[in-house]
Amino acid sequence: MSTATASTLALRGGTPVSATPVPFMKPQLHEEDIQAAIVVLRSGMLRASKKCAELEERFAALTDARHGLTCANGTTALQLAYGALFEPGDEILVPAWTYIATVSMVVAAGCVPVFVDCLEDTFQMDPADAARKVTAKTRGIAATHLYGCPVDIDAFEALAKKHKLRVVYDAAQSHLARFGGSGIGAYGDIVTYSFYATKNLGTGEGGLVTCNDDTLNRDLGLLRSHGETDKYLHERIGFNYRMNDITGAIGCSRLDRLEAETKARQAAAARFDEIVGAIDGLTPPAVTPKGEAVWHLYTVKFDTDRFTCTRDEFCDALKAEGVPTAVHYPRATVDQPALSKWNRHNTPIASSLSARVFSLPMHHGLTEEHFRTIADALEKVAGAYRA
Numbered sequence: 103m104s105t106a107t108a109s110t111l112a113l114r115g116g117t118p119v120s121a122t123p124v125p126f127m128k129p130q131l132h133e134e135d136i137q138a139a140i141v142v143l144r145s146g147m148l149r150a151s152k153k154c155a156e157l158e159e160r161f162a163a164l165t166d167a168r169h170g171l172t173c174a175n176g177t178t179a180l181q182l183a184y185g186a187l188f189e190p191g192d193e194i195l196v197p198a199w200t201y202i203a204t205v206s207m208v209v210a211a212g213c214v215p216v217f218v219d220c221l222e223d224t225f226q227m228d229p230a231d232a233a234r235k236v237t238a239k240t241r242g243i244a245a246t247h248l249y250g251c252p253v254d255i256d257a258f259e260a261l262a263k264k265h266k267l268r269v270v271y272d273a274a275q276s277h278l279a280r281f282g283g284s285g286i287g288a289y290g291d292i293v294t295y296s297f298y299a300t301k302n303l304g305t306g307e308g309g310l311v312t313c314n315d316d317t318l319n320r321d322l323g324l325l326r327s328h329g330e331t332d333k334y335l336h337e338r339i340g341f342n343y344r345m346n347d348i349t350g351a352i353g354c355s356r357l358d359r360l361e362a363e364t365k366a367r368q369a370a371a372a373r374f375d376e377i378v379g380a381i382d383g384l385t386p387p388a389v390t391p392k393g394e395a396v397w398h399l400y401t402v403k404f405d406t407d408r409f410t411c412t413r414d415e416f417c418d419a420l421k422a423e424g425v426p427t428a429v430h431y432p433r434a435t436v437d438q439p440a441l442s443k444w445n446r447h448n449t450p451i452a453s454s455l456s457a458r459v460f461s462l463p464m465h466h467g468l469t470e471e472h473f474r475t476i477a478d479a480l481e482k483v484a485g486a487y488r489a
């Protein structure tokens with residue numbers, strides 16, 4: 103006979119908090135998105151045309167940027183930005199803690215990434231560490247607005263001004279985030295976005311760059327499409343990093359809902375702050391002062407000294423209770439094998455975070471029942487593993 107009680111972890115044969123797992127993500131396509139794509143398919147105009155132009159204009163306006171250009175994905179958005187601003191051999195300050203593309207595309211541009219540590223409370227790139235790592239060869243800053251939260255834009259803009267650096271903000275995870283009362287498109291030289299399927303605005307694949315300078319906008323446009331200034335006249339070497347109008351139509355249709363969905367994410371984050379904050383040993387993510395986060399991910403810090411288990415054991419137990427989690431990221435960017443050649447910049451916080459964080463389900467479809475399940479599961483698992 104089983105000796106399991108209500109407080110026995112589901113992992114050890116107890117009853118799970120919820121037999122139906124909380125969805126980690128929410129399918130994002132609505133019927134109107136599908137219809138929007140069908141209209142384009144029926145029109146026969148498959149290449150970048152009116153729908154890409156509409157997405158560019160509307161997205162730029164929503165983020166307080168002057169110009170927007172769609173492109174194939176967030177990686178090509180970074181390639182366009184770096185290609186427009188940097189020369190091979192330039193040293194670029196990059197986050198030690200981000201998704202790899204922010205850094206790997208610096209390498210792909212022939213530049214030298216200089217790793218900057220992140221802050222312990224926000225997980226964002228640390229401007230003070232960036233300032234320490236400026237050398238005579240530094241030409242730029244590539245800062246990620248990670249998990250939906252802006253970096254300390256004031257501090258990076260001041261550093262850039264002092265040393266005449268160009269700034270790219272990778273906002274792949276931060277559609278519609280704000281800083282100091284303005285959209286993040288108002289700051290820096292170029293802001294890049296990804297519309298990968300799971301992003302706050304997902305089109306499958308897709309990307310966008312914004313900027314506020316007419317000449318830069320022209321350069322980005324040339325790089326995006328083989329440097330073509332007239333039919334088959336190529337002014338400079340460029341690429342084909344264009345979006346297509348099917349993707350553009352899905353993007354426009356989803357953009358109609360993005361503000362409402364962002365508000366739902368922000369409300370969910372406020373609930374999680376209470377739930378997570380009530381558990382000794384777990385710390386909610388802090389938001390950069392003056393920043394308004396859009397919560398692509400809600401990433402919690404796990405204090406290994408306060409529990410008898412590892413972070414992975416804790417997450418396995420949560421999963422068994424009906425709460426799936428994920429780790430963003432299981433390895434710091436600075437510690438990726440592909441970047442080992444450039445890993446010589448002392449970034450202890452980033453390197454230790456991979457064993458100390460996990461992300462809770464975060465999307466606009468979380469319900470009261472989901473919040474209750476998550477709260478109960480966290481309390482139960484934390485209680486079972488209390489040190």
Ligand SMILES: Cc1ncc(COP(=O)(O)O)c(C=O)c1O
Binds near residue numbers: 177178272296297
């Ligand atoms: C911070 C960051 N930068 C860049 C990218 C690359 O975007 P994409 O997958 O659209 O190429 C991602 C995608 O996950 C990302 O999270």
